[in-house]
Amino acid sequence: MGAYLNTLTKPQGSLGIVEEIAVQLSRITGNKIPDITLPGILVFAADHGIATEGVSAYPQEVTAQMVHNFLDGGAAINVLARQINAQLEIVDIGVATDIDRKGLLQRKIRYGTANFLKEDSMSRSEAMQAIETGADIATSMLDKGINCLLLGEMGIGNTTSSSAILSVLSEMDAMHVVGAGTGITEEQQNYKKQVIRQAVVKRQPNSDDAIDVLAKIGGLELAGITGAILAAAERKIPVLIDGFISTVAALIATRLYKEAAEYLFIGHKSAEYGHQYAIKLLKKDPILDLGMRLGEGTGAALAFPILLAATNIVKEMATFESAGVSGKV
Numbered sequence: 001m002g003a004y005l006n007t008l009t010k011p012q013g014s015l016g017i018v019e020e021i022a023v024q025l026s027r028i029t030g031n032k033i034p035d036i037t038l039p040g041i042l043v044f045a046a047d048h049g050i051a052t053e054g055v056s057a058y059p060q061e062v063t064a065q066m067v068h069n070f071l072d073g074g075a076a077i078n079v080l081a082r083q084i085n086a087q088l089e090i091v092d093i094g095v096a097t098d099i100d101r102k103g104l105l106q107r108k109i110r111y112g113t114a115n116f117l118k119e120d121s122m123s124r125s126e127a128m129q130a131i132e133t134g135a136d137i138a139t140s141m142l143d144k145g146i147n148c149l150l151l152g153e154m155g156i157g158n159t160t161s162s163s164a165i166l167s168v169l170s171e172m173d174a175m176h177v178v179g180a181g182t183g184i185t186e187e188q189q190n191y192k193k194q195v196i197r198q199a200v201v202k203r204q205p206n207s208d209d210a211i212d213v214l215a216k217i218g219g220l221e222l223a224g225i226t227g228a229i230l231a232a233a234e235r236k237i238p239v240l241i242d243g244f245i246s247t248v249a250a251l252i253a254t255r256l257y258k259e260a261a262e263y264l265f266i267g268h269k270s271a272e273y274g275h276q277y278a279i280k281l282l283k284k285d286p287i288l289d290l291g292m293r294l295g296e297g298t299g300a301a302l303a304f305p306i307l308l309a310a311t312n313i314v315k316e317m318a319t320f321e322s323a324g325v326s327g328k329v
């Protein structure tokens with residue numbers, strides 16, 4: 001693929017990272033001209049018991065309210081999904097209340113996680129069920145012809161769970177992995193760090209056992225994303241990851257199946273403080289850096305046109321030979 005890119009009418013390497021993306025996409029799909037024209041977005045929604053510790057700027061009920069907003073088409077991810085003609089599915093994998101709405105994929109494992117400062121977020125079997133659910137839903141999306149998977153989440157309190165997981169997997173103190181989430185003050189961030197430190201000491205997640213980490217301090221939507229990544233990797237389908245939370249779920253996926261990393265693109269660099277360390281652990285460079293810190297899959301949806309551009313370059317550009325342009329001297 002690299003050699004073919006050098007036959008196209010441009011100075012060698014001049015399309016920079018777009019060329020690297022083209023190479024990775026062709027490696028993933030096994031096609032010189034990868035087809036990613038049917039993007040699908042999965043947004044996993046779930047609640048977090050840790051939200052009762054006052055670690056978010058918004059109350060827990062916003063999770064369910066945003067699910068309604070997703071189904072009504074009014075959230076940021078709806079706008080961006082429409083812009084790229086992506087199929088968008090919303091999954092209730094663990095919202096704390098029942099949501100009876102047409103169009104919602106109702107795959108609730110439990111009514112939110114437990115407060116992991118006091119007890120394990122969920123049982124090991126619930127964590128595994130949530131991973132399987134994510135894999136199942138992704139597989140049925142791929143069965144319908146989706147050839148590029150974009151992943152997002154909604155869950156008030158989930159930056160606390162993600163930071164806790166990252167601190168365990170990176171062996172870094174909470175100081176380095178905690179950020180403002182939805183916009184908490186510095187004082188609240190200090191408290192969030194303390195909560196994470198205490199919870200990790202109490203829960204003792206085994207950093208060599210990613211399922212144990214998910215069960216003890218994780219979230220159901222994170223587990224869903226992990227499962228969706230594993231399913232896409234199995235089908236050799238590229239996956240576009242969003243921001244901090246979904247990158248942490250991707251880290252879990254690569255701990256379960258190292259080769260999953262090959263299928264991943266990080267859509268953007270989140271403004272959430274710990275994201276830089278999460279992407280460093282994954283050994284990936286984010287595509288965009290727009291100062292965003294939203295989640296929902298928005299950074300993935302914004303990066304998708306860059307992936308599409310990489311495939312169109314390969315598909316449509318003339319070669320030096322076909323265009324009669326002189327090559328390198």
Ligand SMILES: Cc1cc2ncn([C@H]3O[C@H](COP(=O)(O)O)[C@@H](O)[C@H]3O)c2cc1C
Pocket residue numbers: 055056057058062066153154155156157158159160180181182183294295296
């Ligand atoms: C209205 C609204 C829409 C959102 N969409 C995504 N998030 C993002 O913020 C939450 C994580 O931040 P924290 O850990 O501070 O609660 C997640 O739901 C994430 O998806 C939202 C948050 C809010 C308030």
Ligand SMILES: O=C(O)c1cccnc1
Pocket residue numbers: 159180181182242243244245246270271272275292293294295296
């Ligand atoms: O980067 C993210 O995904 C993110 C950051 C802050 C809040 N919600 C999501």
